Amino acid sequence: EITMPRPDHPRILCVANQKGGVGKTTTTVNLAVALALHGNRVLVVDLDPQGNASTGLNVPHHAGVPDVYDCLIDNIPLAEVAQAVEGIPNLWCVPATIDLAGAEIELVSVVARESRLARALAAHPETFDYVFIDCPPSLGLLTVNALVAAQEVLIPIQCEYYALEGLNQLINNINLVRQHLNPALDVSTILLTMYDRRTRLADAVEQDVRNHFGAKVLEAVIPRNVRVSEAPSYGQSVMTYDPGSRGATSYFEAALELAMRGVNTGGTA
Numbered sequence: 001e002i003t004m005p006r007p008d009h010p011r012i013l014c015v016a017n018q019k020g021g022v023g024k025t026t027t028t029v030n031l032a033v034a035l036a037l038h039g040n041r042v043l044v045v046d047l048d049p050q051g052n053a054s055t056g057l058n059v060p061h062h063a064g065v066p067d068v069y070d071c072l073i074d075n076i077p078l079a080e081v082a083q084a085v086e087g088i089p090n091l092w093c094v095p096a097t098i099d100l101a102g103a104e105i106e107l108v109s110v111v112a113r114e115s116r117l118a119r120a121l122a123a124h125p126e127t128f129d130y131v132f133i134d135c136p137p138s139l140g141l142l143t144v145n146a147l148v149a150a151q152e153v154l155i156p157i158q159c160e161y162y163a164l165e166g167l168n169q170l171i172n173n174i175n176l177v178r179q180h181l182n183p184a185l186d187v188s189t190i191l192l193t194m195y196d197r198r199t200r201l202a203d204a205v206e207q208d209v210r211n212h213f214g215a216k217v218l219e220a221v222i223p224r225n226v227r228v229s230e231a232p233s234y235g236q237s238v239m240t241y242d243p244g245s246r247g248a249t250s251y252f253e254a255a256l257e258l259a260m261r262g263v264n265t266g267g268t269a
């Protein structure tokens with residue numbers, strides 16, 4: 001039995017990258033499950049109208065189910081919309097339904113539009129060790145809400161040629177949020193995803209990312225692994241679908257590293 005240290009304060013991580021298909025949702029789901037299976041209390045907030053994190057955790061999110069939209073727009077407490085994830089003790093999910101698709105526009109005219117999620121989380125009576133916010137592939141008001149609510153940003157980077165190019169815009173937005181709305185926000189963690197060992201390109205991209213982001217980059221790298229992509233269609237994370245797969249063991253290593261860092265640094269600066 002491996003012990004996964006619990007943080008001494010709740011850690012709220014925004015999983016962001018405005019590029020689609022880089023592994024945000026897969027990372028959110030698998031890190032959340034890995035940490036929960038090892039005794040951490042974990043909440044996943046699905047902030048993507050596509051609801052992929054809700055699907056991946058097998059949490060009902062059809063039209064009419066209370067969801068994160070109700071929290072953001074109608075001030076419904078998180079406790080009323082969070083659902084326990086079946087089969088994984090200590091894991092909860094605030095789902096996203098199709099309603100969330102309208103939120104990006106509706107938020108524009110709402111009071112304190114950038115800090116709706118922060119307020120909803122702050123008002124939540126129960127404490128979690130980790131909150132993961134799965135962002136949509138855009139830099140609109142939903143992602144801004146996630147950046148304002150979080151202390152840490154976790155950026156998954158797919159090991160492909162243009163990996164670093166799109167990140168400038170995200171980093172600019174993070175800097176703006178830091179200046180105006182959330183001074184303590186820290187890009188604490190970079191995770192390399194969908195790494196293909198057979199290509200020289202993946203190796204070159206890894207070196208680039210490590211040179212650029214230094215110690216923020218987790219040592220653990222997530223390989224491209226078919227078991228990872230199969231798991232969601234069974235309503236499972238790869239951690240439970242195929243615990244022995246390289247996808248699962250890599251996500252476990254990444255979760256452990258994330259947890260160890262939280263303890264060693266006493267949080268983030």
Ligand code: ADP
Pocket residue numbers: 019020021022023024025026027052137193194195222223224225226228229230232247
């Ligand atoms: P995002 O949330 O950034 O849009 P996803 O997490 O949904 O990205 O991943 C995009 C696609 O790639 C999904 O179909 C997912 O199953 C697949 N995928 C993600 N990570 C891996 C991996 N390590 N190996 C194989 N397929 C993966």
Ligand code: MG
Pocket residue numbers: 024025026048052135
């Ligand atoms: Mg996604």
